[in-house]
Amino acid sequence: MISFDHVTKRYGGFTALDGVSFEARPGRVTGFLGPNGAGKSTAMRVAAGLTPATSGRATVLGRPYGTLPNPGRHVGMLLDASAQHAGRTGREVLTLGAILTGVDRRRVEETLDLVGLTEKEAGRRVRNYSLGMRQRLGIAHALLADPEVLVLDEPANGLDPAGIRWMRDLLRGYAARGGTVLLSSHLLNEIERVADDIVVIGHGRIVAGGTTRELLAGSGTTVRSADDARLRSALGTAGLSASPLAAGGLLVDATPEVVGAVALEAAVVLRELRSGDGRGLEEMFFDLTADAAREEVAA
Template sequence: MITVDHLTKRYGSFTALDDVSFEARAGRVTGFLGPNGAGKTTAMRVVAGLTPASAGRATVLGRPYATLPNPGRHVGLLLDASAQHAGRTGREVLTLGAILTGVDRRRVDDLLDLVGLTEKEAGRRVRNYSLGMRQRLGIAHALLGDPEVLVLDEPANGLDPAGIRWMRGLLRGFAERGGTVLLSSHLLGEIERVADDIIVIGHGRIVASGTTGELLSGSGTVVRSGDDTALAAALTARSVAVTPTATGGLLVEAEPAEVGRWALAAGVALLELRSGDERGLEEMFLDLTAASAREEVAA
């Protein structure tokens, strides 16, 4: 389990994390989402003992990461796939990690096979690896100590569709065996498929958290029309709660049939009308983070 308790991190006058609290539980994959600069990586670095907190604390398996005995045997980290020694071969990177953590070197071959790096690729210098190969090597390194917890920041970067599907199965299997996974990714569709729980952060604060089902269940009606301004005015006149969505259209606190009748009475042509519980993760994410996301940012 990972526990983040009232965590704050300041850099001078800038507050990167502002009283952040959440849990990533054993046996579950927790998706950690937010726009670029929202504080995801800072929070993960505090969890991993790489960045000191200004206030609050983060613990892994009930203890600060730095106090874990031989932490690589308990926590697998992938925070930057490019932070690997470019002059070593993939096999050398894993072999050195095995030596440092006291792992049987025979595990290196098992992990190379698990992540799909061939013997020829394992003998290649990391500087000659593609981004996807570096990610596979980084995942192998994170799994080297047979940890109970995985903390992965954008692990799918550079992976092709087959690689992403493989990683999804890997993470689900890890959680089903009782492991804890904290996963950051800008591939919202993958998070929706693999995550049991979701935490959304914006401007250094948690803006939503819960199970994937809870956050995506939604309510009311999503509607788009030829004139959303006129439709919103007509609905508001009936004392109906209306919220513009970040992806366009309106979220209306009423049933679809009622919204359709009121739109007809107002003479507004509808382009889309559906239940709010059909909203996907991308739509939910954009609505929650609209105030903190730049237009070009996906996660």
Template sequence: MITVEHLTKRYGAFTALDDVSFESRPGRVTGFLGPNGAGKTTAMRVVTGLTPASAGTATVLGRPYATLPNPGRHVGVLLDASAQHAGRTGREVLTLAAILTGVDRRRVDAMLELVGLTEKEAARRVRNYSLGMRQRLGIAQALLPDPEVLVLDEPANGLDPAGIRWMRDLLAGFAARGGTVLLSSHLLNEIERVADDIIVIGNGRVVAQGTTTELLAGAGTRVASVDDSALAAALEADGVTVAPLATGGLRADTDPDTVGRLALRAGVALRELRGGDERGLEEMFLELTASSAREGVAA
């Protein structure tokens, strides 16, 4: 269990996190989404005791991370795969981690096999690893102590499609066994497939959170036409609340049949008409973070 309450982090005049609250619960994968610079990594660093909060609290398994007895045994963390010691072999990285946390060294072989690193690859220096191999090694290190909680920042970076599928199954299995997973990723389709809950952050504030089903259900109707201004006027004249979408078109607070009927009455040709529950995670993400996203970035 991860609990974040009214978390604020300031760097001088800049506020990286502003009154952020959320939970990541056992038995569930929580997707943590936001544009670059939104505050995801800062929040994860506070949760794992690497960055002190300016205000608010972050607890793991009911306690601040730093006060857990041997926290590395309870919480598996991967925030930056490139931070591994480049001069050590993959096996040495895991063996040292086992020694430091008091884990049976026999788990090193089991973890290497789990993440798909061969004996030959495990004997190579980390400086000679690809990004995907470093990610696998980082995941092996996070899982080494058989933790109750995983905190993973962009763990699928550098993985090929087969590796991404493997990652999805691994996290789903970990959660199914009662583990807690807090996962950030820019691969929105994968988050949509694996996450039970989603937290969306923008400009250091939580802009939406809930189960994946709830957030993707949306409301009303998504519609696009040859003249959205005229269509919006026709809908509003009939008492329908309308809002423009960052991805183009309109969201109308009514059912598709009503939108189609009013568009026909107004003589506006439609290009798209569908219920709000048909939208995907990418569309929802872009709508919620339109004011804070940098061009071309959805991380």
């Protein structure tokens, strides 16, 4: 169990986390989503005891991380895959981790095999690892003590499609055995496929949270047309509420049949018309974080 109870973190006049409260529960994968700069990494660092909260409390297994006896035996962390000693081999990195946490050294070979690092790769210096290999090594380090809790920040970075599928199966199996997973990722399709629960953060505040099924259930009708402004006006005239979607189109508080009839009467060509159910995580994410996302400007 990971619990945030009204956690606030300020850096001078900047508030990185503003009263953040949520839980990641045992036996479930919790997807932690938000635009760059929304507060995801800060929250994870607070949970790991690396960044003190200004107020509020974050606990892991019922206590602050730093008060856990030998915390590395209970909590596996991957916050930055590049934060590994470049001069050591992959095997040396894991062996040192095993010594520091008191884990049987035989676990090193088991974990290397689990994450798919070959004998040759395990003997290579980390400075010569690809990003994907560093990610696998970081996940191996997090799993070394077979902990009860995993906190993973962007663990899929650099993994190829086969590696992403492997990680998905790994996390599902881990949660099925009763483990707690808090997973941050920009790969929204993967979060949708692996997460049982989703927490969305924007501008340091939680903007949505619940089971994946609940959040993606939606309601009403999603419609896209050749002229959304004209269609919205026609829907308004018909007494129907229509809200613009960040990804384009409208979410209408009515059935698809009613929306289609209004569009036909207004002679607006429809490009998409479907129940709001199953809008998809990407669409929900952009709707919830539209005012928090950064726009990239081409030079």
